[in-house]
Amino acid sequence: MKKSIIVAGATGNLGHKICRELIAKGAFVKAIVRNQTDPEKTASLVKLGVEVIEVDFNNLEAIAMACTGVACVVSALAGLSDVIIDIQKNILDAAVKAGVPRFIPSDFCTNYNDLIPGENRNFDLRRTFKTYLDSQRIQASSIFNGAFADILTYNTPVLNVKDQSIAYWGDKADWKLDFTTMDDTAAFTAEVALDDDAPRDLQIASFQISPKMIQADVKAATGAEFNLRQLSTLDDFKQSIVKQRAENPAGEKELYAKWQQAQYMYSMFSTHHDQLANGGYESLTWTDGLSFIKSFVTRR
Template sequence: MKKIILVAGATGNLGKRICSELITRNAEVRAIVRTTADPEKIAALEKIGVKVIEADLANIDDIAKAYKGADCVVSALAGLGDVIIDLQKRLVDAAIKAEVPRFIPSDFCTDYNDLVPGENRNFDLRRQFKSYLDSTSIKASSIFNGAFADILKYNTPILNLKDKSISYWGEKSDWKLDFTTLDNTAAFTAEVALDDKAPRNLQIASFQISPKMIWEDVKKATGEEFRMQQLSTLEDFAQFIKKQRTDNPAGELELYAKWQQAQYMYSMFSTHHTQLANQLYDNLNWTPSLEYIKSFVAR
């Protein structure tokens, strides 16, 4: 008998990939979407075999109707407090009302459990929701993928193709950073959604790579030697972020405020995954760092 997995946030980049991976694993996939959802995105989901259910996401009873018979709810939502806390609370309450046994929250980020509260706004929102989730009766599994590998393409300080530089903070040129591709994250999430015995916290990474190792991979991929540089101490970086946040209060209402991006960089150099669950499911193929870097860096 097919398992029924319901995905919230299925119209997003990660959500659609999770749906696709679930379908390849013979699951019945349902996507719960707002009544105002983009028709083209709905059509794209239906084309790959997803059953799309429009619902009033402000109404717990309406959400619960969509959940009927589901084995697990996967949240791939992105947003601020109104989404990560308020909407996800309604998703959980509806799941409990509909007697859905399992819930996977939108914790697709660095494992924030060992980080200091207040250092990353978006992690603080997830931490607040986690406290609520763990107070309920539903069984939960959080998937921590570090940073999405895509950020390596976007000329961040960690790898700037335009300036041909690789940067780091503190004495951390050898510090390993956690990166996971969207496809690897989606495949692992599908496995967890179908695994009734999945643990509460799961750390994954397609590859763990230090700034020095990035330099080596870029040289192999391009034949060029990029400039390695320390930008500042971690302490100075933290103070810079605090000032940047104070000077830009409008950013509190922006999902990717400039200072929030800096907070993510700071967290990557403050903690990393030490207990990878990559081998939990033996049918997954993890993308190596050199292969990924070669995919967007031309020789």
């Protein structure tokens, strides 16, 4: 008998990919979406074979009805406190009410458990929801994928193809950063959703790569030697983020305010995954750093 999995946030890029992977693994997939969601986005899910259910996310009875008979709820929602805390709580409460045994929260980020509260606004929201989730009678599994590998294509300080530079903070030129492609994250999440015995926390990374290793891979891919440089100490970087945030109160209502982007970068140089669960599912393959860098650097 096919397992039934429900996905919240299925119209987003990651959520859509998770649905695709679940369908490919033989699951019956339902997606709960907001009322009056863009028809093109729901049509794309239907084309995959997903049953789309429009609900009011403030209506616990409606969500619970959608969750009936479901083996696991996967949340791929993105947002601020009204989404990561409030809407996820509603979905969780409805899942518990419907007797769903397992829940995967939207923890697709660096493992924030070892980070200091207050250093990353979006991680703090997830930490608040985690406390509530762990108080409920439901089995939970969080998937920590580090940073999505796509950010390497955005000309951030870590790899700026336009300026041919690679930067780091502190003495972290050899510090390995955790990157996972969205496709690899989705494939792993599908496996976890179907695994009744999945543990509470799972750390993954398609590849772990230091600034020096990025420099070497870029040279292997292009023949060019990008400039490798230290920007500041980590403490100075931290203080500059505090200053940016204080000077931009409007950013508190933005999901990816500039200071929040800097907080993500700071977290990447503050902690990394030391117990990868990549080998937990034999069917999975993982993208390597050089292949990923070649996929976009050589096109420039």
